[in-house]
Amino acid sequence: MTQKAEALRLLEETLKELESQKGSVFAAIQKLSRAATLLGNEDVQIWCAIQFADSRYVPELENLIKLATSNDDQASKKFQSALDVIFERLKAIGLKHEIHFTNDELSQKASQSGGGYVSVGFIEERYADLVRTKRGNDGTYYKNNLYSHLGYVRNRAHGFASDLFNQLKFSDTVSNSFDVLKAAVDDKLLDLNPVLAEQLMLAFRGVSSSKDEEWSQALTTCRRLLEGIADHLHPADTQPVKGRVLGKAQYVNRLWAFMDRAIESESNRELAKAHVDFLGSWIEKTNKITNKGVHAEVGQLEAVKAVFHTYLVVADLLDYLDSGKTSKPKSDINTATIDELEALLDISRATAKEIVKARVQYGKLDKLLLSKIRGVGPKTVEKAVAAFAL
Template identity: 20%
Template sequence: MTKTEKALEACEKVLDGIEENSISTSSALLQCLKISRLLNDYNAIVWFQYEYGGYPRTDDGKHIQSEAWNIAYKNGRGYIDEGNKVIFTELASELEEKIVAQHKAVNNFSTQGTAISGDYALGAVNNLTSAVARSTNGIVSNIALSEKRLSILKSRYYDYALKKQIEVAFGNVAESVFSEYRKKVENKFSDLSKDTILKLQAVEDKINSDNPELYSQALTTCRRLFENTSKELFEQYFPEYKDRMYKTKSGKEIDVSGDHFKNKLSAVIETLEGKSATKSIVGSNIIYLLDWIDNLNDLQCKGVHSDISKQDAMRCIIQTYICLGDILNLQSD
């Protein structure tokens, strides 16, 4: 069983357990800690560790440390008391034990079996009854407060498990869909030259690195991949074309000589779309992607956008894969 599968299993335990009231809040907390660990959710790990072991205090022991206090407040423990922001610090296990003890205490308060005689018997009974009532009411109020706080924590744990279940389930679906698409496209990539295939593999190697410099190289590789593809496909569909300019169906003339690979791609895509039974927007998607790559590289060169992030590189690679796949799929339509 993979970590993701174990995380999903833990999510189900929390959700089903809370919905069916078959799991304690403290047990749900431990399952949430397990989920966060399996999914490498660092912020949640810190939060659940505090929830389980207690929120750390300052050296003098009088206050909760600032960072820990903020985590507690934003995760449901905060409330307003006489105009001030405060938090409650009881752990789920402490609240559970407190509720059980308070229920037992309520049951122990009674005037039954009390025998009082004499001139002041009536007054004594009234005083005893009032004292029992006050104590009982106080305990009942404490029970209500403890149960409310425990419900808040339980709700937070439930929300976390539900959120992660949705994220993981959606991620699995998205990964499955993309894998299926990729499998179909890879069959088409085999029609390209070895040099183009090597560039595709180089892109994948770069995205798996933790070196920021390689993310920028990944964008450059994607661009060169389009250059290779446009050159190969243009030679395939326009083998005898020697003119410098190409007239599109709209009447616009574009330069397809030399390194004008965007225009070569446009000519190829227009030809493929003309043969396809279905309309597509492959051309506009590719031009948008190439312009985005060029703009990002220009900003980097000017120092406006000094670092290409891994997210930028991933977006570029995924879009490149989809766009190239769309081009190659058009050939079989």
């Protein structure tokens, strides 16, 4: 296996780990680190090492937090001088602001009750212990703070892994691959709403310009586009859905509500929940970038990334819209193969065989008969109702 193929495999496993509700953040970052090493990406390697509490980097980062959270007058020359010294030390060991230590990350690491700069593996273990023992804290670590810390690391790792995966997967065919995606999204969006489609195409054209004001405008257009899609797919409502406010300004929540509604099967909805959440986080990230476009000078690369990610987000939304329009008929449990029973019900081969034997014995299965089969519990019956015409 080539280094590229191995790195792709590791990145795929990283993303699966991060997008699974039961996935391990520690295991995901281990795989991300190995992939970054294979690809020679030193920035991601260093960030992963920091998450493992590498002693080459952590002491100086802790010094930065200690200074930032001190009672010293931050406007004073003494404070600024001390800050400059720490930043020089961080630079000397290869650390870069906004890559290896963002302001958000420093805020998370500043909380000792959330784990601070200990290894993410330890943080994950402490959180699991508190969940298992049903405690809010153990006197040192607090469950909510640990959860927040893990959530931040999970999202940041997902961003790194996604970028590396996309760069590697399409490194030889970036133009052709994106052209295929762009053409499909443009066509579908033109059918759905020509005005929105034109906005997206104009944003794409804007990032190809040599004028920085057009890059900023493209970012603003991305946000407006997402708001417009939300208005079309799930208009504002005064009634919250699953605790999410669905007002005019909460367009991300309304997109989430649409996706929750568009996934018909309850079991599939649960499996897709992690993906929905990550899609929502990408929309939020795009929103933050576009807001930056209003208040700061925007680089072309930043604008291009925002437009590309917007295309990916819209492609997913349109796919869910299509799936909601064409509801496929459910299979019949009485004619399903053993392989289908095993896969759709997430049961063992032995239990699948028992179902086949039972349907031969009874002639036709219903919920009651199914529940009497050895190895079939209430959860399996629920999955059977969702997957089959039962």
